[in-house]
Amino acid sequence: MAQNKVTSAEVAARAGVSQSAVSRVFTPGASASAKTVEKVRTAAAELGYRPNVLARAMVSGRSRIIGLVVAYLENQFYPVALELLSNALQAKGYHILIFTAPNSTDGIDSVLQDLMDYQVDGIVAASVSMSSDLAARARSAGIPVVLFNRGQNGEGFSNVTSNNVLGGAKVAEFLMAGGHERIAHIAGWQGSSTGRDRQEGFVSALEAAGHEPFDVLEGMYKRDIAMAAARSLVDRPDPADAIFVGNDHMAFAVMDAVRDAGMTPGRDISIVGYDDVPMASWGSYDLTTLRQPVNRMVDATVETLIDQIETTAGKPGLFEIEGELIVRSSARIPEGWTQ
Amino acid sequence: MAQNKVTSAEVAARAGVSQSAVSRVFTPGASASAKTVEKVRTAAAELGYRPNVLARAMVSGRSRIIGLVVAYLENQFYPVALELLSNALQAKGYHILIFTAPNSTDGIDSVLQDLMDYQVDGIVAASVSMSSDLAARARSAGIPVVLFNRGQNGEGFSNVTSNNVLGGAKVAEFLMAGGHERIAHIAGWQGSSTGRDRQEGFVSALEAAGHEPFDVLEGMYKRDIAMAAARSLVDRPDPADAIFVGNDHMAFAVMDAVRDAGMTPGRDISIVGYDDVPMASWGSYDLTTLRQPVNRMVDATVETLIDQIETTAGKPGLFEIEGELIVRSSARIPEGWTQ
């Protein structure tokens, strides 16, 4: 291996200037004469010089690395969010160091600790919670943290979610308007704020209208558990006539289970999901679902992160973005339904 | 912000030893007496000290960062591979810095250049090609490169793919054994080795058996293009009776299009994909497909990468891993078919 790592000193020698001059030419906003810039740029080009980001990070205290912790890549919502986040951050000169999270809180804490060892400028934790201890460490290290698609209060970090309570309520309204009588819920993991909030919004809206939920089962955001729950809702003398499922990933499983039982979603039973992942619009599912505005969630994430990194006034914030119901064919459409 | 970045010097002061001693305690394989280790560990714990990975990288020349370039996250194959890769690398103490690739070669080159600025120890390029110029830069910088799911010869980097030619041939055999007469192909992007190789293996096997492909259209790995292609294959007096689709992502689109035309896959027409992404086994598709052994592809990737980073003898290699046909219900099963 040639190992030709060209340094600024070598460029300086070739250009006949000091090493500091080379550094200034590559530092946005630093002052250098046109002549110097010219000499340095040509020498750099001839040698193939590029500044060492790590060395720069050491002295400037900015690594331009954002740590991302993700858990559920099988749920299409997260790859989509990851891609958008990466693009948005790249456009601002930051890059993502990715860490896949184990299931336990302990595991997540150690992963976050690893992340901080890389001197990341900020952390995005997607669909995971963090301990108070770790939150305190991040805070004292001055590293802003954004919880993405997860709410958790009082630790000094930002939360970016959709308005899950409202979203659950919208689904309830839609299903009641459709004249359903036995409306069940296969909830997301109750250890997560998304799972709890969607359930709460849904059940409250039902009750506010004088309806009792037919049944509420926990799907844990897992396919097999959701399928079993769906079967138990449908294999009985008085099957559910509508199921609100805690996210699209489980809703696909529920549709598969229901079809397997000989029923047609949208005709024999109504299925509604949450997220509106790309697959929800695919012909074989065509799922009615509450859309999480992932673009806007990513925008909010990037904005608050950069704001806290680059300005002294930046403070963590709570962002709850309203989602819209996307009506497709997996659930009966109420007569005269508009919107 | 407290900005309490604890340094090894502070730990040294508290422990009453030299800064070098602290460093040794945190350097695997370095020598320190039990007493020193004890004093340093307690001081470090009290202060919450952790070594700065970036500083370590500067002097050791190893960042323990692997750069990953990805393009198509909407194809479920890539999130799956990303998760496996991240886990495998994490287990070995490396982490992934992720860069999303633009479409042009120029764009990819500049992304790769950015990547190298972070002093990555290695690069995994998933489903993208790189220019000779960039390949040369990586080589001269001593950075091993693995092309994942993409073949490209002669530039001194590793390739990890499934045996796409053989895979295409296996599908042809299966479809011929099923007694199909009008066997079409919706190919992957012909600018990619996977697209070309699968097509070549498929068509060659057909021809070797005296069959002519009914039609070959390019699907570009895109849903809408694949759907249009499927419609054109089916909306005619003599529709295709079987379609081999260049990957699962397009095959789902083809199944949707075919159903839309009133046909039932597996009965009226046979559809076979390539990849075996998780979704292929979901009830609403239940797609027969040639499985890419993603676990073994990731293992090979990690192995060759680490080997080249950590040993002097490590050399780039070509890995072509054989995949297996997974028979489900989207295509007619030949009588007496076993295997």
Added chain:
DNA sequence: CTGAAAGCGCTTACAG
């Protein structure tokens, strides 16, 4: 085993 010292490749006051 241990400490003093050099050095990794940069940025950034500090003088001029």
Added chain:
DNA sequence: CTGAAAGCGCTTACAG
């Protein structure tokens, strides 16, 4: 505008 110098937080020969 420009150069000499200090320093970011470590690792690693080098003596002892």
